[in-house]
Amino acid sequence: GQNIDQPTEMTATEGAIVQINCTYQTSGFNGLFWYQQHAGEAPTFLSYNVLDGLEEKGRFSSFLSRSKGYSYLLLKELQMKDSASYLCAMTTDSWGKLQFGAGTQVVVTP
């Protein structure tokens, strides 16, 4: 089976950095995705990690350690518009069938 864990909520100040951790347990692993979802909208793709290491895309970075079953999403220079739910998702096959964590609600305060 599969189990994906991420914190329920995190609060941070505008301009700060926040790190959202995601741990997973699975009998098979193909890759890990991070999505951003604003209330009432569909998820927006942020990043994809398949190999160990850090992937950087502007203010957002994602890290993966396959041996530890661990990933994190790093949000730098937080802006108010970054207030959203961040979803960690794992795929175990080449089709890209995704299983999602419960999501982390990030609240950015002035």
Place this chain on the structure above:
Amino acid sequence: GAVVSQHPSWVICKSGTSVKIECRSLDFQATTMFWYRQFPKQSLMLMATSNEGSKATYEQGVEKDKFLINHASLTLSTLTVTSAHPEDSSFYICRPSGGADTQYFGPGTRLTVL
């Protein structure tokens, strides 16, 4: 990124009626289609996976006779909620997959059953 559309974006219907949701991949061929639903304050739950030209595979607990999926072409898949009831009210989202393009969701359809 890939362009995915869904229609309608929202729908309100009476209990007992059927609702069809369309998902189109506008700039790539979707050999596989994933359908998700999301209840308020919950994460996305995979409902079913379909491959073009063949029957869908449903996740445990999802009634295949209630949620009819058609994936007749590489650019269009439909989800029909038959005899909808208030508990079917949810946000339905598709995700077409074709080769390297696997990460983009449709904009979603919000279904409200009265």
